[in-house]
Amino acid sequence: MSKTVSFETPAIYGDHHVQAVREMLLTIEGVDDVYASSSFNVVDITYNPDVVKEDEFKKLLLENGYLDDLLTPIEADSATYLETDRSRSFFRHTEVYEKKRQVVGFSQEVKFNGKPLWYCPGLGAIKNKMED
DSSP states (O other), X not given: OOEEEEEEOTTOOSHXXXXXXXXXXXXXXXXXXXXXXXXXXXXXXXXXXXXXXHHHXXXXXXXXXXXXXXXXXXXXXXXXXXXXXXXXXXXOOEEEETTXXXXXXXXXXOOOOSSOSSOOTTOOOOOOGGGO
């Protein structure tokens, strides 16, 4: 007899996460079906409880970062800084000028450092073509 368990997955925010989670969970013996949604941030797993235990799913989702809260910077009316050093801004800000109703965006140069620019579960280090 099959059983279904649901997990809230705040860190699933794209279709590539849905695909990765489905592939990861469907390889486990005893898993019959996996429904994952980046819109609803949920994973439903239908499985045989005689073959696999619910704790294994939770452990696997935790290890891969899908159960963690998704921390994203919020665009503010002023630049946000990593430290008190104001030359190290890490997130842009946008200003709207009331009189002209025009938006001006500010950005920064981000240097390649071998990892994603923002947290992305299931995504390892990005390789530079020169490293291949």
